[in-house]
Amino acid sequence: SNLQVSINDINFNNPVLNAAGVRCQSTTELDAILASTAGGAVTKSATLQPRNGNETPRMQSLPFGSINSMGLPNYGFDYYLDYVINQQIAGNQNLILSIAGLSIAENLTMLRQIQASDYQGLVELNLSCPNVAGKSQVGYDFEAVADILAAAFTFFDGHLGLKLPPYFDLNQFDELSAILNQYPLTYVNSINSIGNGLAVDLDTETVVIKPKAGFGGIGGDYVKPTALANIRAFRLRLNPAIKIIGTGGISSGQDVFEHILCGADLVQIGTAFGPEGTPIFERVTDELETIMVAKGYRSLADFRGKLKII
Numbered sequence: 251s252n253l254q255v256s257i258n259d260i261n262f263n264n265p266v267l268n269a270a271g272v273r274c275q276s277t278t279e280l281d282a283i284l285a286s287t288a289g290g291a292v293t294k295s296a297t298l299q300p301r302n303g304n305e306t307p308r309m310q311s312l313p314f315g316s317i318n319s320m321g322l323p324n325y326g327f328d329y330y331l332d333y334v335i336n337q338q339i340a341g342n343q344n345l346i347l348s349i350a351g352l353s354i355a356e357n358l359t360m361l362r363q364i365q366a367s368d369y370q371g372l373v374e375l376n377l378s379c380p381n382v383a384g385k386s387q388v389g390y391d392f393e394a395v396a397d398i399l400a401a402a403f404t405f406f407d408g409h410l411g412l413k414l415p416p417y418f419d420l421n422q423f424d425e426l427s428a429i430l431n432q433y434p435l436t437y438v439n440s441i442n443s444i445g446n447g448l449a450v451d452l453d454t455e456t457v458v459i460k461p462k463a464g465f466g467g468i469g470g471d472y473v474k475p476t477a478l479a480n481i482r483a484f485r486l487r488l489n490p491a492i493k494i495i496g497t498g499g500i501s502s503g504q505d506v507f508e509h510i511l512c513g514a515d516l517v518q519i520g521t522a523f524g525p526e527g528t529p530i531f532e533r534v535t536d537e538l539e540t541i542m543v544a545k546g547y548r549s550l551a552d553f554r555g556k557l558k559i560i
């Protein structure tokens with residue numbers, strides 16, 4: 251079957267990518283993703299300056315997913331911009347450069363540098379990191395989202411996507427979609443982790459991660475229904491030119507199928523990519539193709555967004 255996806259003329263051989271933050275901090279890790287059957291690679295969210303991130307332990311597997319409070323450890327914006335430009339020179343366009351400035355000004359500075367560079371690929375502005383102490387998730391402040399888009403599109407004419415936190419009230423989708431539809435956004439990526447969850451260790455009667463007194467972002471199976479709802483809710487409201495990347499709770503071909511059925515163009519795997527590593531991309535893609543063959547679908551467009559209600 252044909253698993254190809256094209257976003258603004260940028261081509262992906264299949265729709266399954268890594269999600270920012272898991273096994274994508276170093277060029278070695280990014281090379282491994284590109285050398286696998288993944289449809290493409292997403293870089294660890296960059297801040298302008300390199301960061302060590304939060305104190306450890308800062309990530310823990312849970313029975314149905316993960317909790318983390320990494321605090322954006324990364325090698326700094328220049329490191330990732332250089333990487334994606336070098337890939338572009340080598341002929342690889344299937345990359346996403348993720349940025350997560352610690353302030354609106356820092357995000358605009360990075361976008362200006364991208365605009366001034368030779369990079370012509372996708373850029374993912376992460377407005378949803380829950381794990382930097384003292385910084386709230388911009389994606390929950392709709393005025394701030396409107397302000398940053400208004401400022402960014404005065405000078406940025408590349409391919410800009412937004413990584414959003416999960417929303418839980420249908421009015422939030424109405425309000426935010428009305429804002430997003432005013433701008434030439436390339437895509438929305440839903441969801442980042444469900445912020446500020448908490449897990450308990452029964453034996454020690456403690457939290458399981460050290461930063462932020464144990465509060466951290468939840469990923470994995472726990473978050474799939476929330477991710478599907480966010481994809482579906484945005485697909486029903488955003489103008490069709492704005493594509494959707496589905497992230498959250500994917501560890502099988504069935505999960506990918508469900509994300510696409512709800513409206514996702516591409517998907518990303520975070521938590522499940524950790525323990526399984528790059529073989530997950532081939533497994534999940536094979537499982538997706540098996541489902542498509544059984545259902546008689548030949549391309550992703552045959553079922554994308556076609557979720558039925560009862």
Ligand code: FMN
Nearest residue numbers: 269270271295441442443469470498499519520521
């Ligand atoms: N999302 C980002 O946009 N930028 C990040 O730097 C980032 N770091 C993460 C680090 C870890 C260890 C984990 C588990 C997640 C991180 N995320 C980050 C969120 C994931 O990209 C993803 O949106 C979320 O975990 C839900 O997907 P999943 O259920 O497949 O894990």
